[in-house]
Amino acid sequence: MLVQELKRQGRTVYQTAEPTNSSTGGMLRDALGGFVSRDAYELSAMFLLDRIFHNTNNINGIRQFLDKGVDVVCDRYYYSSFAYQGIDADLDWVMNMNLGCREIIKPDICIFLDIRPETSEERISANRLEREIYENADTQARIRRRFFEVFELLGDSENIKIVDASKAIPEVSADIIKIYNEIKEK
Numbered sequence: 001m002l003v004q005e006l007k008r009q010g011r012t013v014y015q016t017a018e019p020t021n022s023s024t025g026g027m028l029r030d031a032l033g034g035f036v037s038r039d040a041y042e043l044s045a046m047f048l049l050d051r052i053f054h055n056t057n058n059i060n061g062i063r064q065f066l067d068k069g070v071d072v073v074c075d076r077y078y079y080s081s082f083a084y085q086g087i088d089a090d091l092d093w094v095m096n097m098n099l100g101c102r103e104i105i106k107p108d109i110c111i112f113l114d115i116r117p118e119t120s121e122e123r124i125s126a127n128r129l130e131r132e133i134y135e136n137a138d139t140q141a142r143i144r145r146r147f148f149e150v151f152e153l154l155g156d157s158e159n160i161k162i163v164d165a166s167k168a169i170p171e172v173s174a175d176i177i178k179i180y181n182e183i184k185e186k
Contacts, residue, residue: 001173002180003073014065016054017075024050032132040088044097047081052103062105079110079160083147084134095150109183110158111176112151113165117141159183 006013019025019032028046031038038046055062062072078098086094098104115123117140124135134143151160163175 001169002176005177005180006071006073011071012069013071013073014060014062015073015075016060016062018054018077018080019047019050020054022050022053022057024053032134033130034133040085044081044085044089044094047085048097048101051078051081051098052101055105056103066105074107077107077110078104079112079147079150082150083143086150087139087142087146091146091150095153106158108159109179110160111179112147112160112162113172114144114147114162115165117144119166 003013003015019028024046027036028043028050030036031043031046053061058064062074065072081098082091082095117137120135120140121137124131134140151158151162154160161179163172163179165172167175
């Protein structure tokens with residue numbers, strides 16, 4: 001819905017997500033789906049590799065779109081590595097390898113969709129038969145706590161806005177678009 005709004009406002013937008021469709025992204029999806037077992041350190045390194053590719057590849061890399069003046073909207077980025085892999089791997093290591101990598105572009109803004117793990121569990125159960133390895137209420141509670149710890153650690157060095165995602169989709173979308181319009185005016 002944000003992408004649709006940006007286009008309505010006359011912006012050129014590229015929508016992307018992590019993991020990517022690269023070979024590393026495929027290996028990550030296999031691990032997230034539970035088809036291949038990988039520990040948090042392997043996943044952290046693989047996400048870093050996939051993220052570098054995501055930023056630098058000359059076909060659909062983030063950098064080449066930004067260089068052309070295109071807005072990039074990405075579903076998930078390094079904050080997810082900090083929270084997900086950072087619950088079982090050394091958080092400082094995960095953060096430093098991402099934040100210290102010159103090939104990884106710092107986003108203008110992170111809009112974090114916050115939801116209680118119980119609500120997430122209800123939505124997953126109602127809409128999907130298969131789950132990824134992190135999709136259970138206990139793990140989601142740990143990850144949610146880690147996100148907020150990471151946001152505290154990052155402080156003002158990153159532009160992070162938190163949206164209550166427990167509301168209906170149109171309300172969440174309106175909150176996101178309001179945030180976008182506020183930063184656009186600055």
